[in-house]
Amino acid sequence: MIERNRGFANLAAGYLFPEVAKRRREYQASHPEAKIISLGIGNTTEPLTPHISGAMASYAKALGTKEGYSGYGDEQGNSELRKKIADVLYAGMVTQDEMFISDGAKCDIARIQTLFGRGTQIAVQDPAYPVYVDGSVIVGAAGKSGASGYEGVTYLPCTAENGFFPDLSSIKKDSLIYFCSPNNPTGATATREELKKLVDFAIKNGCIIIFDAAYFAFIRNSNLPRTIYEIEGARSCAIEINSFSKLAGFTGVRLGWSVVPSDLKFSDGSSVHADWNRVMTTLFNGASNIAQAGGLAALDEEGVAETKALVDYYLENAGIMQKTLTGDNFASRGVKVYYTGDSPYLWVQFPGMKSWDIFDRILSECNVVTTPGSGFGPAGESYLRFSAFGHREDVEEACRRLSKFVL
Numbered sequence: 001m002i003e004r005n006r007g008f009a010n011l012a013a014g015y016l017f018p019e020v021a022k023r024r025r026e027y028q029a030s031h032p033e034a035k036i037i038s039l040g041i042g043n044t045t046e047p048l049t050p051h052i053s054g055a056m057a058s059y060a061k062a063l064g065t066k067e068g069y070s071g072y073g074d075e076q077g078n079s080e081l082r083k084k085i086a087d088v089l090y091a092g093m094v095t096q097d098e099m100f101i102s103d104g105a106k107c108d109i110a111r112i113q114t115l116f117g118r119g120t121q122i123a124v125q126d127p128a129y130p131v132y133v134d135g136s137v138i139v140g141a142a143g144k145s146g147a148s149g150y151e152g153v154t155y156l157p158c159t160a161e162n163g164f165f166p167d168l169s170s171i172k173k174d175s176l177i178y179f180c181s182p183n184n185p186t187g188a189t190a191t192r193e194e195l196k197k198l199v200d201f202a203i204k205n206g207c208i209i210i211f212d213a214a215y216f217a218f219i220r221n222s223n224l225p226r227t228i229y230e231i232e233g234a235r236s237c238a239i240e241i242n243s244f245s246k247l248a249g250f251t252g253v254r255l256g257w258s259v260v261p262s263d264l265k266f267s268d269g270s271s272v273h274a275d276w277n278r279v280m281t282t283l284f285n286g287a288s289n290i291a292q293a294g295g296l297a298a299l300d301e302e303g304v305a306e307t308k309a310l311v312d313y314y315l316e317n318a319g320i321m322q323k324t325l326t327g328d329n330f331a332s333r334g335v336k337v338y339y340t341g342d343s344p345y346l347w348v349q350f351p352g353m354k355s356w357d358i359f360d361r362i363l364s365e366c367n368v369v370t371t372p373g374s375g376f377g378p379a380g381e382s383y384l385r386f387s388a389f390g391h392r393e394d395v396e397e398a399c400r401r402l403s404k405f406v407l
């Protein structure tokens with residue numbers, strides 16, 4: 001018989017979100033009358049905007065005609081879309097040729113693992129989006145899990161004490177550094193000075209940064225960088241992974257992109273871009289042409305205005321939640337809300353409590369689902385993540401209940 005991929009055996013306990021769903025299901029089963037509201041999801045909830053959905057509808061309709069039909073496109077993506085992303089979102093900091101269109105950021109993160117393969121040292125922020133490490137374990141770049149996490153992984157605690165920007169000095173030479181800003185789950189957005197530190201460190205130590213910028217559209221503070229390429233030197237040490245998911249509500253449509261600058265090299269001097277092109281042309285056959293039509297519409301003038309309004313809606317939700325969670329009933333018990341207004345996530349600390357305990361209490365006493373911070377890494381213990389993705393009326397009702405919560 002065929003031996004099981006050891007990576008799967010090495011994966012520790014289940015993925016965070018299935019456990020959240022299970023607890024919610026069990027609570028609902030024993031309390032059928034409860035109207036549970038989720039502030040736990042990292043999924044968009046509001047409809048696609050008219051200009052963008054209209055563009056996809058017309059494109060899909062045209063596919064049913066002789067003139068409008070097209071089959072496979074370029075594996076790297078529609079060249080018009082590549083150019084438009086480079087122009088509109090990167091203002092010439094990267095070129096169309098360095099841009100690869102994909103079916104989403106998570107899928108690119110998975111394929112990145114094949115690009116670097118086994119034996120690569122990994123460094124991740126702690127807490128972090130689970131895919132970086134779990135994906136590395138599946139391909140064998142990270143090993144067994146022990147008391148201090150997986151073998152081959154350096155965890156970089158991001159805590160209130162360090163302003164959620166990690167001490168980089170523990171990162172080993174020649175590591176792949178996963179860095180997410182604005183961060184999921186902490187919401188922390190790195191400043192220009194912080195990213196400069198990261199880039200300088202990577203260049204000095206032969207590291208490559210995988211910069212996940214999936215929430216860049218939530219950045220409202222104009223002093224904060226929206227792409228790693230705003231930082232001098234980043235072109236020689238960073239890959240950026242990005243997505244239309246949180247920008248335009250494309251979580252179900254599926255469209256993302258990666259940027260691999262031509263300056264980026266492996267230790268033997270060979271081009272990372274060339275190998276990434278090989279990965280994308282060999283293991284991927286291009287993003288949906290309908291989704292790409294939507295992506296083009298999202299980046300023209302009307303689309304940009306629509307997506308801004310869409311993101312603003314979620315940011316307003318976050319503001320409403322921030323007001324509730326900083327209320328006296330929380331503040332008097334030492335609860336601290338970390339939120340700067342540049343992400344859809346509030347990172348809330350309940351000192352002295354365990355994440356899953358406070359999760360269970362808010363579920364049973366407010367019928368509100370959150371996400372336990374400890375599920376994103378040990379440094380997330382005692383925190384909950386509150387997500388601003390939700391309908392306004394649900395957010396308001398959840399906040400009414402939370403404002404009466406007695407800790």
Ligand SMILES: *Cc1c(COP(=O)(O)O)cnc(C)c1O
Pocket residue numbers: 042103104105106107129180184212214242243244245246250251255256
């Ligand atoms: C939602 C999210 C993504 C987006 O993934 P897609 O596959 O493009 O939907 C990427 N990174 C992080 C950290 C996310 O939270």
